[in-house]
Amino acid sequence: MSRLVALPLLLPLVGAAVAVLTGRSRTVQRIVSLTVLTLTLGCSVLLLVEVDRSGTLVAHGGGWAAPMGIALVADRFAAVMLVVATAVLLAVAVFAIGEPGTERNHVAFQSVYLILAAGVSGAFLTGDLFNLFVSFELMLTASYVLITLGGRRAQVRSGMTYIVISLLASTVFVTALALLYAATGTLNMADLSLKLATVPVGLRQAFALLLLGVFGIKAAIFPLFFWLPDSYPIAPSPITAIFAGLLTKVGLYAIVRTQLLLFAPDMPTDVLLWVAGLTMVVGVLGAIAQDDLKRILSFTIVSQIGFMIMGLSFGTVAGIAALVYSMVHHVVVTTALFCAGGLVEYAGGSSQLKRIGAMLRTAPLVALLFLLPALSIAGIPPFSGFISKLSLVIAGFDANRALIVAVALGVSLLTLYAMMRIWVGAFWSPQEEPTPAASAERSGRFGAPALMIAPTVALVAATLVIAAAAGGIFSFSERTAGDLVHPRTYIDKVLDQ
Amino acid sequence: MTIALDACAAILFGLGTYLVLQRKLSRIIIGLGLLTHGANVLLIASGRRGYPPIVGSVGGTMSDPLPQALVLTAIVISFAVTMFLLALAYRSWQLTDDDEVADDVADRMISRDTSPGEDVADQEESMPEPVEVEVEEL
């Protein structure tokens, strides 16, 4: 069974190679890409079931026992994130094929997209800190290519911001690795969590903060998130969707993993609390200040990251469980939201709220597809966002953090306000000057190509399922939280003691 | 691990940072290059140093091979990314005859104007609430 662990990483790589070799034939590339992603999804689901039933699975790279070799570890957390991520990747791949422009005009797209998938899988699975760095680089390099795909002026500009900031993060990451190896002589995370105990506490805390900073840049926490709202909205909508939905969460995953596995005893709780609060507030204020659909959404996800950091900062099982559920919910709902935003942009011909309008009439289906995830992310029942919010609130009160809970509730209100601004601007208010691309003619029956609609529908449906099946998912999250808060089993599995 | 090495790394970091905080992409790229070198110096410094790690070549303390492998990986990756950044600079030149990293337009606009959004406008439109005049009956 442990053979399964490596596949989500390897399949996309092989697929990427094949896609490169098939050169110009777009159809073949598409088939390859979709098949690979579907297979990967299958593996991930199997993995999840297996792991949840019979515990953590470990694959030793080259057959070398950790800590000498690189261990790929599939525990509950990794497995569930893997499933969600792959599902989202698949959906967006279809969306990209449906969306005219992005994928069609670029031979490289599918192969690079698969490399991105490989990077994401690697980041979730790896049990080795340097290998985590490599996986991040895989993911990021692919993302550099994707975000500048087409090379429009605005893209190049925002691409520069995005890439330079990411490179800074990577450099700091290497620095952190160098220092960690210098202090402990190991790179395997399980081994590290044991050997860090021998390191003086001050140094340990310094490491905790350093890694928090490194991954915080990717996870877009205050004050490290400013690059995100400038770069994401510029990219083509499928790419924005996958970035917003997935990449920030990979960073968050790394934060959770490292903080809980390596630094659990002296996790910088207060810092995390402040970070959480500021990220929430500043993010949502940014969302209110914007007048562009994609920018509003980008700021909103930043503020949502704050909620999850809050869950982490409690450090309790309840808090982590809330965090895990929120991550599952948030990956899907964000991607759905951005896909819907892409549909709005397509059907309305612009993402500027001032320039679009009255789309409840012209594209009612798009309206519905936007509305559901929007309400969900604002934490309105009975959608998944509400369950995430409720679990966080309860966990907060349990941890006696009433203040941050109050802030969170206030931010929820503002989030609702931001979402309704989009709703009013795009769907209710009459359209002032019809944009040239305004699309009675191009947006056929559904308001957009079927291949764009279908994956969006699937994603929205998925968010509803996450809400409906919340009982099971949440109890799973609680089991996961148990593993994360008590990493002993993880460590023993990896170092097979 | 010697003071000299750490100092050198620190200096590289400082200079790199100084260059990165500028607007010309080619300068930023050079800065990033220096930062990477700094990180690599730290990596090398993080392990034992001695004779080449080739088993059975020469006696004496063998240098720690693992950091070397890591540095090798790091070097190649940074080479790849630098290449891509150069392509970006090149593209930027194609478009603007320069490699300047301009400010984000939308941000600039927001930091300037402070007009409230559309919905507030709605609100104002619907204000003041209907007049309540006194009328005669009977």
Add this chain to the structure above:
Amino acid sequence: MIGILLLHLVAGTGLLVTGERPGRRAFAVGAAVSIVTLVWGLVMVPSVRSGHIPTAAVEWVPGLDLNFDFALDAMSLTMVLIVGAVGTLVFVYAGRYYDPGSHGLPWHSGLLVLFAGSMVGLVTADNVYALYVSWEGTTITSYFLIGHNHEQARARAAALQALLTAAAGGFAMLGGLVLLARAAGTPSLHAIVSSSLPENTSTAVALALILLGAFAKSAQYPFHSWLPGAMEAPTPVSAFLHSATMVTAGVYLIARFAPLYPYAPFWRPTVVIVGLTSMVFGGLRALRQVDLKLLLAHGTVSQLGFMIVLFGVGTPEATRAGWMLLVAHAAFKAALFMVVGIVDHTTGTRRIGEIPRFDTSWRGVKITTALALASMAGVPLIAGFAAKETAFGAFARSGFDGHIAVLVGVVTASALTVTYAFRFWFGLFGTSRSRETTTRRAPAAPGFRFVTPPALLAVAGVVLGLGAKSLDSLAGVAGIELGLGRSALHLAPWHGFDLPLLLSMSTLAAGLGMAAGRRRIQPILARGAVVPTGDQAYLAALRALAWVARRVTGVVQNGSLPVYAGVILATVFTAPGIALLTRAEWPGWPRFGSPGEVALLALLCTAATGAAVVRRRFGAAVLLSIVGYGMAGLFLLSGAPDLALTQATIETLSTVVFVLVLRRLPKRFEHEFSPRRRILRVLVSALVAGFVFVFALVAQGALTLPPISNEMVDRAVPDGHGHNVVNVILVDFRGLDTLGEITVLAAAAVGAAALARAGRRRPPRPDDPAVAAAAEIDRQRRIVFVDGTVHVIFPAIVMMSLWLLFAGHNQPGGGFVGGLLAGSAIGLRYVAGGASAVRDQSRFRAWTVLGVGVGLAALTATLPLAFGGSVLEVASTVLHPPLVGEISVSSALVFDLGVYLTVVGTVMMAFEAFGDDAPETLP
């Protein structure tokens, strides 16, 4: 119960997704659903009356106690019956109200059904979280219902105001509910109310938050102003939401939690003050309205205030009175809204003074209005009267201190109610002087279907009033007082001559008096206009929010990369640095370093400084490459020959690429930034450098354990089959890193090529003059001597690179170095012949090489899995080909070959990208 809710859900969603086709027929569906609700409610009456409480439960999220538990006690049943009855009539009415052609009716009807469903859920929920879910359900649906005519800005604004007010209250309430549930240890409403909670601030805070939610929902001062605004909604919506059901949700909530008032000393004063304020001011505002619908809205605020006082004080008598008022109000207020709707719909106006004369065909409407108003004003024998009598009685008895004051307030407000009842009547049917001048006559009264619903409701008022006794027995048996004890007072159509009767008579008289003397009163009332309205406060808040948002965002999100980078670097290094300086202990200085090393490092740093300050792009590039070679030297010193080789070759390559790009860009960096900025830059840089230095020393001083690499050294030869440990690590121990790394290389190469080529729309055709020109340049660039040497050197270097590849496992070398060397050979070729030459002479296309390289590596990683091995497991066999003797072939070699090819492919890509010989056509 579950069935009813599912019915609403299914029917509602169904209507939402059906297109325009059903039109007004959609309301028939709604009516059917509501009838089912009503019938079900009636069926439940006997069992509930016998004190039995039917329950139902569906698990949702047990981990959070978030389950759909329902319980149907008398209070809930009352609300259910109201929802069912009013709902049915509203749907019938709506079927006639909307114009057949108007847009989005099914969507509208679906929302109404969903609202009704949420309402039923709200009043039957026993689990507080389920209650909250339904609560927000009503909020959201009401938002879309109010915004039905969303073409008008006012409708949009009103909807938003209602939403934000209710949601704000809702989130507060959620906090309160969670706190209560945790304190009581159970999410069950009934259990919480009956359990003994800890008497601490958290309980008090919880109750305060719940009060907030209730006040916001029931449009109490100071949160009332959304309700008048919500009159933008179509009349059926107002009749349903804003009179009978949604606005009473807050009242319902307060009724539920009233038994807990002892835990919060502020509870009674708050509800009394807020309620009375709403009663009085609502009444006064109602008297100033010209728009009859707005008059009713303010009247509703006032009546809700009354109910809040009655339920809030938490005495059994008051509660029973409140219950009666709740029922009565639902009947008469809905009826009045419908009347206004009819008038508006037929005459096109609802403003006092513009309404034309009505002929005799309107008799039905007149009677309806009269009955409804009578109930509102509390004319004897009608429902409203019974309620008011009991209320006065309840406050007259000494239930709690200060009850007399409350009594006075209530009586005064009731007088106002009477007055605006008259104002409504005269406004509608009165014949004023201004009216005589208007010759306009109203069209004939609308048909039966339109008038029946309000008529029924008005009659219901009479029936309820006369049947007050039986209602009372029902209430008594079912224990409507929710654990407050039994009421000593009883509902009755006629209590005989007592204080309450006196009081209600006096209210009627006073009201009549004020109505008669309104000429003198109106100017005084008009002065009330100077009092700032809640709308203005709300708008101010909204403006302030927008302002703050823009300010904050403008500051933090200033769009400048240098600023972002500066903030990030400073933060990322300062935070741990502080932890280090405050908590870590100093390990002491290590040795300084050998002279040679120091010299080299000094050179390195000098070159770096040069690269940082020099103003010519070329100069900077060259200095950077010097730093690079310096690094190679350092690696050599540190006993890392592989690194030295790799670094040197890579430096060469990247310098070439750098130059290829830089030749395009302006020669120098011009001065850009102000001295202040420069100081900041230097500051941040110094900060970073300092922290790195300290951090490095402390970290390196902390090592106590043997590094994991020792084991690698030991096992390299026996298990890794190689003497060069670094190479064994790369291709075997940590092969996964290498796999990822070459993929990074490939991705970057592909991306760079795509980007650099993005400018060219079409591939250059040979007959393109530009291409000819490029060829010309090539010829000039091709110097015979260089050309020749390259021709000689090229194969040599390639052979060399291959040797490095194969030898790598035991001597310095390996796939990377080999590939890079081959790459630089290609670089030479480019220098000699231009990219075209490279493309001609290399048999394979860069893409292919790249693909094969990554493919090989990935496959060598994957295949072992197929044979039961683990990922990247190395298999090696010894071949005995003739003549050669024996060669040991291991899959590690194949893997390394993949690396080699990838690197070569990347380099080829790089020259494809930058070493262009076709013209750029700018998009």
